[in-house]
Amino acid sequence: MANPILQARTAAKQAAxxxxxxxxxxTMLDVGCGPGTISLGLAQAVPDGIVIGIDLNPASIKHAQELAIELGITNATFQVGSADNLAAFSDASFDIVHEHQLLPYVPKPIEAIREWRRVLKPGGIISLRSCSFITAVPxxxxxxxxxxxxxxxLAQRGGDVNAGRKHATLLQEAGFDLNNARxxxxAWELSGVEGRTTFAAGAGDRLREPLLGLGMATQKECDGIRDAWEEWKGMEEGRVIALDSxxxxWK
Known part of the structure; x- marks a missing residue:
């Protein structure tokens, strides 16, 4: 089952x-497409074009394919693939390369963005949206x-939870001109019953496996994190507050 946080994302909100x-x-490539909810919204915005979504997780790709069939969207395809190795795609293949909240998990982001730039047509657009800050209250x-x-x-895996803060530098080092960029x-938040339920379901045990595997926390500490999210879910004042870059x- 796809993470509820990922399933709640839409092109209208996350790719505005x-x-x-x-x-x-x-033609568009959506790198790290997850369960495909954003990809399919983008496909609806390019009815005469095509969106190709790639993700390392076969379960996410299966979910995206099934959702496309369910929604009757025929101009989107999905395949398992690595966002930092696009050998399957020729130079200058796409008008758009889109990324949403993938860069925090990419060990070598400059190399990845250079690869994304390679598959862009001249004048093509790279679109990035990544976290710069996130917290929850209380x-x-x-x-x-x-x-x-x-x-x-994330740092143990070469990532950066606040990768959005580095967007400008990463783009420059990957070959983009910031004079030709926006x-x-x-700012966004999740609150209310639906928002809290969605985020708590996605975050509750999310870190358990990596924390235990890396020896960073005990089962008891992981239980405490899960229980805190469950408690927070029932708090009317509970909010996730975040800022994305x-x-x-343009290439």
């Missing part, structure tokens, strides 16, 4: 910075542990 730039016949002890451990877990920040740049 990109949608005004789309034209009906564009700050229950288990939630403090969660947001303390999260960057450490950089913005998007959202940028587009």
């Amino acid at each position: 910075h990109l949608l005004p730039l789309l034209k009906p016949s564009m 700050e229950l002890p288990g939630l403090v542990d969660y947001f303390t451990f999260l960057p450490k877990v 950089l913005d920040s998007v 959202a940028v587009v740049a």
Whole structure:
């Protein structure tokens, strides 16, 4: 089953910075597409074009394929693939390369963005949206542990939970000209019963396996994190507060 947080994402919300730039016949690559909810929204915005979504997780790809059939969207395809190795695609293949919240998990982001740039057509657009800041309130002890451990877990894998802060530098080092880019920040939150339920379901045990595998926490500490999210879910004042960097740049 796909993470509920990922399933709740849509192109209208998470790709709002990109949608005004789309034209009906564009071809698009969605790297790290997850369960395909954003990809399929993008496909609807390019009805005469095509969207190809790639993700390392076969279960996510299966979910995306099934969702496309369910929604009757025929101009989107999905395949298992690595976002930092696009050998299956020729140079200058796409009008758009889209990324959403993938860069925090990429060990060598400059190399990945260079690869994304390679498959862009001249004048093509790279679209990035990645976390710059995230927290949850009230700050229950288990939630403090969660947001303390999260960057450490990603760092052990070569990632950066706040990769959005580095967008400008990464784009420059990958060959893009910031004079031909738009950089913005998007504040967002999840609250209310539905928002809290969604986030708690996705975050509750998310770190257990990596924390135990890396020897960073005990089962008891992981239980405390899970229980804190469950408690937070029932708190009317519970909120996730975040800031993303959202940028587009032209090749």
